[in-house]
Amino acid sequence: MHSSLTVAPARRRPAARVWRDRLPGIVMGGPAVLVFVAMFIVPMILAFVLSLTDWNGYSLNFTFIGFENYTEVFRNPRTVDAAIFTAVVAFFGTVLCNGVGLALAALIAGPGRTNTLMRTIFFYPYIISALIIGFLWSAILAPEGAVNELLGHLGIPAVPFLTEVGFAKASVILTIVWSHFGFNMILFLAGIKSVPTEYYEAATVDGASRWQQFRAVTLPLIAPVFTVNLVLTLVGLLKVYDVVLALTDGGPAASTQTIVYQILKDSFAQSRLGFGAAQAVILLLVTAVLGLAVTFARRGAEKKVAA
Amino acid sequence: MPSLTTRSTPAPVADGAPAAARVAPPPPARRRTTKVRTPLTGRVVKWIVLGATALVMLVPLYIMVINAFKPQEAIISSPLAIGPDTFSLEYLQAALTSEKFNVVRAYGVTLLFVALVNLCGIALAAPVAYVIARGRSKWHLGLLLLFVSGLFIPGQVTLIPVVFVLRVLGLINTIPGFILFETAATLPVTIFLFAAYLRTVPRDIDEAAALDGAGRIRAFWSCVFPIMRPVVATIVVLNSISVWNDFVSPQIILGPSSGIYTVTTGVYAAVGEFSTDYTTVFPTLLLAVSPAIVFFVVMQRHIIGGLVAGATKG
Numbered sequence: 001m002h003s004s005l006t007v008a009p010a011r012r013r014p015a016a017r018v019w020r021d022r023l024p025g026i027v028m029g030g031p032a033v034l035v036f037v038a039m040f041i042v043p044m045i046l047a048f049v050l051s052l053t054d055w056n057g058y059s060l061n062f063t064f065i066g067f068e069n070y071t072e073v074f075r076n077p078r079t080v081d082a083a084i085f086t087a088v089v090a091f092f093g094t095v096l097c098n099g100v101g102l103a104l105a106a107l108i109a110g111p112g113r114t115n116t117l118m119r120t121i122f123f124y125p126y127i128i129s130a131l132i133i134g135f136l137w138s139a140i141l142a143p144e145g146a147v148n149e150l151l152g153h154l155g156i157p158a159v160p161f162l163t164e165v166g167f168a169k170a171s172v173i174l175t176i177v178w179s180h181f182g183f184n185m186i187l188f189l190a191g192i193k194s195v196p197t198e199y200y201e202a203a204t205v206d207g208a209s210r211w212q213q214f215r216a217v218t219l220p221l222i223a224p225v226f227t228v229n230l231v232l233t234l235v236g237l238l239k240v241y242d243v244v245l246a247l248t249d250g251g252p253a254a255s256t257q258t259i260v261y262q263i264l265k266d267s268f269a270q271s272r273l274g275f276g277a278a279q280a281v282i283l284l285l286v287t288a289v290l291g292l293a294v295t296f297a298r299r300g301a302e303k304k305v306a307a
Numbered sequence: 308m309p310s311l312t313t314r315s316t317p318a319p320v321a322d323g324a325p326a327a328a329r330v331a332p333p334p335p336a337r338r339r340t341t342k343v344r345t346p347l348t349g350r351v352v353k354w355i356v357l358g359a360t361a362l363v364m365l366v367p368l369y370i371m372v373i374n375a376f377k378p379q380e381a382i383i384s385s386p387l388a389i390g391p392d393t394f395s396l397e398y399l400q401a402a403l404t405s406e407k408f409n410v411v412r413a414y415g416v417t418l419l420f421v422a423l424v425n426l427c428g429i430a431l432a433a434p435v436a437y438v439i440a441r442g443r444s445k446w447h448l449g450l451l452l453l454f455v456s457g458l459f460i461p462g463q464v465t466l467i468p469v470v471f472v473l474r475v476l477g478l479i480n481t482i483p484g485f486i487l488f489e490t491a492a493t494l495p496v497t498i499f500l501f502a503a504y505l506r507t508v509p510r511d512i513d514e515a516a517a518l519d520g521a522g523r524i525r526a527f528w529s530c531v532f533p534i535m536r537p538v539v540a541t542i543v544v545l546n547s548i549s550v551w552n553d554f555v556s557p558q559i560i561l562g563p564s565s566g567i568y569t570v571t572t573g574v575y576a577a578v579g580e581f582s583t584d585y586t587t588v589f590p591t592l593l594l595a596v597s598p599a600i601v602f603f604v605v606m607q608r609h610i611i612g613g614l615v616a617g618a619t620k621g
Contacts, residue, residue, distance in 0.1 A: 135574065136367055
């Protein structure tokens with residue numbers, strides 16, 4: 001007994017000191033961890049749990065219905081159509097935003113005031129809310145809007161930009177490209193400007209044309225920026241919503257509803273949060289898989305360049 | 308437009324033999340002729356492309372601005388023109404004093420949200436980023452990975468269960484609930500950039516503060532945090548833009564029943580129902596985008612620098 005009394009404090013003291021040393025770290029890190037767990041980790045787990053229920057969003061009483069919501073996702077034609085349109089938007093949006101962004105970045109990469117002005121003009125829509133961009137273009141592309149008025153002067157009959165299925169889909173994609181390519185361009189510009197000028201001088205000495213320089217020097221050296229641009233645009237466009245809501249409100253005939261449009265409509269307008277959660281879980285998985293797939297595919301390309 | 312030629316000539320002159328170049332101008336001259344021979348048409352095409360794109364980018368802005376001052380018939384009959392006979396401030400004034408959408412109040416509410424989210428986000432993220440950046444154990448790395456995983460979780464996916472959590476907490480349709488969600492949404496990027504920046508801050512500063520008898524928490528806030536000014540500025544820019552433009556979270560978490568409108572949810576409430584009454588649409592949109600445009604013009608360099616840093620490091 002006597003010995004245990006002397007041993008115990010000796011053992012306890014370092015433990016207490018460890019905790020005293022850890023205390024500031026816990027006080028500094030604790031609140032952020034708590035908020036993050038409450039608003040990210042718990043919801044992530046809940047999203048899966050709720051996707052197995054028929055929760056309506058109001059009452060806290062609901063029943064588990066197994067994987068019924070998931071099987072409905074693949075049976076429901078509206079969800080399938082929304083998924084297909086989202087894929088189309090994501091694909092063409094990513095290709096066009098990056099294509100236009102890269103081309104314009106290459107054109108205005110030099111110093112000079114005109115180039116800076118161009119950068120500002122091309123980029124500014126990115127800082128405007130997508131909802132407002134959607135409303136603005138919806139007014140411009142309306143049957144009596146500015147574009148049709150202009151076409152009328154040229155003797156061209158009014159184009160149903162937002163009221164005919166094919167045109168409406170194209171209008172959604174082009175509006176997204178209009179407002180988003182500036183962001184891709186900014187990243188490409190940063191990449192192009194980080195290429196050491198000696199490389200271009202060496203290429204000029206070798207007699208390479210500007211196009212050859214772009215292909216052999218610029219493109220390989222901005223490969224990492226390319227990857228970031230592709231992944232960010234793709235992942236961002238898979239959850240496009242605001243601009244569609246304001247531009248076409250999913251119409252005509254539900255042809256421009258995206259998957260997030262569908263999720264929010266099912267969840268909150270139709271009070272089927274369980275079904276919405278199932279679609280959200282699938283969207284999360286698809287986003288993660290595609291994002292990682294592009295990253296790894298590009299990493300291969302980046303390595304080939306480095307070798 | 309001589310940017311192309313002036314850009315290509317000085318670089319080799321400065322890098323090569325400056326004295327020789329000054330004495331003998333022929334080399335740059337020869338270079339210029341080889342450059343210009345083909346690119347002359349190339350340059351014309353370049354400026355046509357840039358000019359046309361600039362027009363496509365600016366005309367919608369122009370349409371929005373001029374049509375905010377015109378009656379409905381004039382907007383429809385000649386959307387691209389404005390004359391003194393149709394010009395009127397009446398519609399802008401009507402939008403400013405509209406009972407459906409109080410723009411001035413929405414500015415105030417949204418600015419308050421932007422400020423609160425920035426304040427809460429930075430107050431939460433900075434200390435934990437410091438702990439992560441200074442920590443050496445695998446726990447600290449795990450903590451960083453935990454937060455960074457949030458970068459890949461789209462807000463729309465967690466929104467439904469977040470509604471559930473906020474309902475359980477009794478915070479749904481309240482400002483604290485909204486601030487809590489938006490703050491959490493800023494944490495992954497903020498912590499990631501803060502931790503990356505703090506790794507470049509020498510430990511000597513912490514040790515000097517410790518020698519002066521400051522505890523770890525005080526040492527951080529009084530000695531390390533002030534050094535983080537550049538990265539804090541980047542984060543403030545990024546968070547401000549995303550909170551100002553967010554539509555879905557305030558629409559769902561605050562909801563119309565709360566009676567609290569941000570600029571975006573207010574525009575949706577006001578324009579959504581009147582989308583063919585252009586005397587409401589254009590002035591409302593103009594009022595909604597003006598602060599963002601002014602902010603962009605004033606802060607352009609910081610915004611672009613911040614976006615590049617956020618995207619390429621994140």
